[in-house]
Amino acid sequence: MQSLENLTREASALALNEVPITFAKPMSAAEGEVSRIMQICNACRYCEGFCAVFPAMTRRLEFGRADVHFLSNLCHNCGACLHACQYAPPHEFGVNVPKAMAEVRLQTYVDYAWPAGFGALYKRNGLTLALALAGGLALFLIMTMALKGTLVLPPLAGNFYAVFPHNTLALLFGMVFVFAMIALGVGVRRFWRNEDPGAMSAQAIGEATHDVLSLRYLGGGHGEGCNNADDAFSLARRRFHHLTFYGFMLCFASTCVATLYHYFLKLEAPYALTSVPVVLGSLGGIGLLAGPAGLLWLNLKRHPQHGDAAQKPMDRGFIALLLLTSASGLALLLLRDTSAMALLLAVHLGIVMALFLTLPYGKFAHGIYRSAALLKWAVEKRQPSKLLVED
Template sequence: MQSLEALTREAAALAENESVARTDMTHAEKEVSRIMQICNACRYCEGFCAVFPAMTRRLEFGRADVHFLSNLCHNCGACLHACQYAPPHEFAVNVPQAMAKVRVNTYTEYAWPVSFGALYRNNGMTVALALAAGLALFLALAAVAGKPQPGSANFYSVFPHNVLVLIFGTVFVLAGIALSAGVRKFWKNESPGAVSIDATAEAAVSALTLRYLGGGHGEGCNNDSDSYSLSRRRFHHLTFYGFMLCFASTCVATLYHYLFALEAPYSWTSLPVFLGSLGGMCLVVGCSGLFVLNLKRHPLHGDSSQKGMDRGFIALLWLAGLSGLALLGARDTLAMPVLLAVHLGVVLALFLTLPYGKFAHGIYRSAALLKWAVEKRKPSSLMVEE
């Protein structure tokens, strides 16, 4: 019987030959295909996350397979630290880094409109321009708006309600359409078949609990060393649910305004203010933690060229939370109009960049989790009848 080393060397040689032969794949995609061939021979990490059981259902890894597996990867780093073939080994197996490079390519390829895909590659400039445009717009509007009396706390005395609805409603709908069109292309690239309620529920639980940020042993991610930590998972939770609480606050305030004819400003004990305050605090804490972890991240864990995208998105979310809290605290003062303009400018920049920045990774990863939940319920094409 061949040893594991011999089998893996054979797989590595085969993967190298196939990688050279494929002309329809980018260098980054060929690298993931090569690595998956080696991992498929080793299978030491089979129980680490969804990537590896999904990998074992394939003998070859074309573009669609590579795109699917790369978006299924949560970049926890567990497989890298456990791998006997990781750098400096000659096989140079680095799953997290190889898949991170492919992920950003999938966002670019599936972007809608297609020409906007370049915004991913220049994301630092995209975020800067969006932030500048958002701040300029609302500061200019504030300069010509009416002057609210101290103590009024009425945001709509600065910016009319219908104006805000028109601006943010339009941007939000366009962002939703762009993201939906991209994910639809990603799904059709290798559709796993009909979606069941069970598969949807499993994917939703995996996404909402960040199940695969638990690392290979459920003890967390490897950040800057071989030690495990759940801090990345916890800060992600604070950030995500902080964002959702702020979104819920806006939705509740909209219902108050249109359904119950209750107009802002709302009291400190009201549901919109409570949800917004809690969400803002979660965003500030979560984003602060993620930023520190990003600075300390092991250089082999991800694609260094994407640090600008990662940090730009974290900074926008952090500014949105902090400016919202500052605005709430000073809503009865003369500083309210300027703080309101700053907050709305940051939020507008966030909305403008949603389809073309780091936010997209959560959408594509959720779609990949749903694909895997559907696929695992089907008989493997590798199964043979005895």
């Protein structure tokens, strides 16, 4: 694996020399379908007040690849427009906005991915790749401990660093984290540069931040929620997303506080069950268990016309890694004073590394691109309409 210095140097070169992805090639079938549907919706405008997609749509007369990519990532797949549409299947127009845009979103994860081959691989084999990577990394760590004689140890009172030295863990996860951030940064940069909406303002950034953190558009067209299995509205999808997102952020905050303790306050692990890092990690783990479990349940029972069946392995691969991360982390916390701690630690670390290595190519990238699309929309809506300028 490359060192942190090499990864950082490569990221700088990409930032300085990268050119936008060209859209000279013809549209794919999925992109053409979104363009066709948007022209029908632009003439109808019955769903104009639903989500950000439709007011953004009205600022355009034609829908090129950059427009299609922007609008598809702006879509939250709540399903409200499908159930309200008079031209939805079985009508001959066959207007299905959620399904068409879900297919394009999957394509954008591959088009903007860095390195490109990783995106295509995860697209085809998301669940298998996620589980195989987690299992392989966990097995590697277990074999390393077995060779060092640290696999079977007496109870260590939660002292993880007696199994893996702190500096080793910091270097290992630092490299994985930097790689994930570089890959995500390059992808978002490519996405942004293909249709620059104009100069940002504090108001636009504030609005986009509010919409992201509140998951505003998972409230459906009228704030009543998403359509999951039928016409009935439900806020379950929004709530499970909130549990997942804030659970992840609490776990990340726990790691940051523990780093602060170690390097600045000179307080070394293990920490008491009532300490800030442990409390934050415990609450985050519970959120990461309940949220992804709910999302998996909704994914299994979602109406088939609400999305793209080809995305299910990718969706479920990410959900599986989140569930395994939280379950193994909570098990490690509960059994940290037993002889099983070393084995559980290796399993947990392998799963976490697999999660971060796949972040730029799956559902997490989807959240990043959607956030970038919301920021684009917040910026664009404050600019003069291109249609008025051209007139």
